[in-house]
Amino acid sequence: MAKVYNVDESFDHELLAGASCAFGVFDGVHRGHRFLIDEAKRTAGELDCSSVVLTFDIDPDERFHADRLKKLMTNERRIAFLAETGVDAVVVLPFTPAFAAQEPLDFLLATFGDAVPSALHVGLDFHFGAKAKGEVGDLHAWADARGTKIFAHDLKSADGKPITATRIRLLLAEGRCEEAAALLGHPYSFEGVVRQGRGEGADMGFCTANIELASMMQTLGEGVYAAWATVDGRRYKAAMSMGVAPTFASATATSEVHILDFSGKIYGDVISVEPVHFLRPMVKFDSVEELIATVQGNIAWVRENL
16 A cells, blocks of 8 residues: 655655656546556556655645535545555645645646656646646646656546546436446445434334435435445445435435444444445335335345345
């Protein structure tokens, strides 16, 4: 696993000198991102230098568009995934208001100092600096004067369309977990702290773990899903809902997870949930009995098919 360096006053930019770097946000660390990172690793092998992923501590859109942002991963999980891609180091830049407001050339100076890399791999649509004014052409001009080779890659495609985090988010918003996972190259999952729920599930015979998610992490579309839940490192079959439970007036937007064959107390614990198949939309039932019968059917499907 790569060492993660958080850039602060003590960071030694010499780590980047002569390195082969992949630069981006990398939300989801999907197949397109992995291609870019693998190219940086390939170049590192050819040049006999270190391979580095450059990224930010937050998604820049959290700074500018937090009200409408939907994310595939928390920042912590994204950085942890990047550290497992086989590079030598992950360098995390603090995306502060002052950092974001820098003109493109100042942005590059703040990022690299005088320790320029041998190679820099980015997407063809890479933008940087204040108001994202810096483009790949500006990057080439900066690099040519310093002996850095810029590799600007076309987006990797699947089914004739580019693989992007936006495309994956739209699939998840429609509940299309299998297609999203194929583009990610790994299962989509989210995690959260188990909170005290409303209690109706226990009264009806199926306890649920109630997970609070920040709005920007509610990427998955509302509905009921077959899923896997990981608790204390052990994986269980689960039936989960995402969104409002319309049968109960007091419901709030959240995720409720019924973990099959599990009876432990996990309030306050962090669990991971991997939705894998959409079962049905959220609907308002005419009676509690109809709700119970439907949920029991969902649980039976999970038990038999996962």
